[in-house]
Amino acid sequence: MVAYIGVDVGCTFTDFAVTLPDAGREIFHKVPSTPGESNRAIIEGLRQILARGDVGPDAVVVIETPGAGGYGPPAERSPDKRAEDATSGKFSACCLRAHYPGARAPAKAARKERATPKRPAGPKRRKPGPSPRR
Secondary structure, eight states: OEEEEEEEEOSSEEEEEEEETTTTEEEEEEEEOOTTOHHHHHHHHHHHHHHTTSSOTTOEEEEEOOOOSOSSOGGGSOHHHHHHHHTSSOSOHHHHHHHSTTOOOOHHHHHHHHHSOOOOOOOOOOOSSSOOOO
C-alpha cells in the first residue's frame, strides 16, 4: 500500500490531505498549528492519522510539503536570513506578524491582503411577522 500525504502549515491550522490510491480513498485532517515550531504540529497530525489505522505499518508513505522560507524557527535564524524570508513573497502579512516579529510584509503582499474582498452580505431578511398584503 502507498499513502501520499500532503501537508500545509498555516498560521492557525496545519492541514493534511491523505490519498490512499489502493483503497480509492482520501482523508482530510486538521490540527492546530504550533507557531515557531511547525514540526510539532506535523508530527502530531501524522500521529493522529496513523492512529486511525487507515495507513498500515507496512505502507510506503510519501509526504509532500509546499516550499516556504528558511530552515528552523525564525527567532533562531540570523537577521539577514529573516529579512530574506520576510521579503521573499512566500508569506502572507498574517504569517509574518505571527512568526517574524517586527518584519514588514512587502508592499505587494500587504496590498493583496487588504484588497481581498469581504464575503458579500447575504440577502436581507424580513422581520418575522405576517406577510405584507398587496
